[in-house]
Amino acid sequence: MMTNLFSVFDPSSSIFNFSLNWMSTFLGFLFLPYIYWASSSRWSLLWSKLIETLHKEFKSLLQPSHVGSTLLFVSLFSFIVFNNFLGLLPYVFTSSSHMVFTFSLSLPLWLTLMLFGWINHTKNMFAHLIPQGTPVVLMPFMVLIETISNVIRPGTLAIRLAANMIAGHLLLTLLSSTGPSLSLSILSILIFSQILLLILESAVAIIQSYVFAVLSTLYTSEIN
Template identity: 60%
Template sequence: MMSNLFSSFDPSTEPLFSINWASPMLGFMLISLPMWLIPSRINTLWMKLFTILSKEFLNMLKIHEKKNSLLFISLFTLIFFSNFLSLFPYIFPSTSHLTFTFTLALPLWMSFMLFGWINNTTHMFAHLVPLGTPNILMPFMVCIESISNLIRPMTLSVRLSANMIAGHLLLTLMGEMESKMSMMMISTLMLIQLLLLTLESAVAIIQSYVFSILSTLYSSEIN
């Protein structure tokens, strides 16, 4: 039994794995060789996925140059690999840490804000007051919109880490209960864990899509 419930999320738990922050890169090392062959089924599947994502991002960016969506597709791929690999035993879940997610969210938000305020200053000021706001409410709307913009990197990072750590903690808690159950209950618990693991696989994809799509929306607001 673990002495600490959160020890599986501690990057310094095992001294032998001092480079466990590099776990998202393991996904690229485990890709099968046919992925890099053209044409191949795996490569075709990835190209279809990237085409769909590129259309989604370009519609939000309102820019019809595919190179503008490359950043967000790369962001989706990185988070997806990290989320998916964290479902395997003894692999460090980097996306469950605010250190990792905030490192992704803050530079993106900062670059969007700097670009917007330097190049589209008038638009950025106008964005602080929604269209149709009564004159008496304008000072309050400016404060609310300013706070909303400032907390965006935190909400992005907390949303991703909280959703990833919740499922991992639930699986850990259920695994700790097995030693106190009968064989019949253990079989039922394993079935529940299998269903929960399937749900976590869907969450891994959804959260990577949500993070990248929200980053795209924040980028579209400055143009």
């Protein structure tokens, strides 16, 4: 009987029928106390510099009335990037490769922005449905297209993050499963390719966290 290829990503560790895999989602919080040390390490200084750079970039993308929201998006980036990197460690459950995790991040954020926009800036939200300079004949179609593109935003955010994270892990799993049947010379090539893929996945972990946070920032900047 053929096993499901994606079953390797399913939670498996449990105590008294309580899954412990999702507890790895909160392991990132264990790294936060390092920034309060009396003498900061190089990694702590690097992380502080990265957070400061992200804060300045998000601040430039947001409207002046939403500048205080940079704390939310920097925290969102930190939370996702910690989970992405922890998922690269052996025997650590990759929560960011599941739609349950990614959709629970994108949907509440999108709903909050929509409720805030339609309640406080109703006229501007209606104006966003029709781009400036649109012919009168095309206005109904533009309203339909803009509405659909707005509604699918939380789904695209969630699918983009989950698909990119699961693709690399799936490729690593497929290649590693062929290792026992290979000769020593081919096995060395496989190990080298696995190392390159791991470096690529590390870059993807940062890039996808950044993309998720930046797109959320851009969606927020449209609420004015």
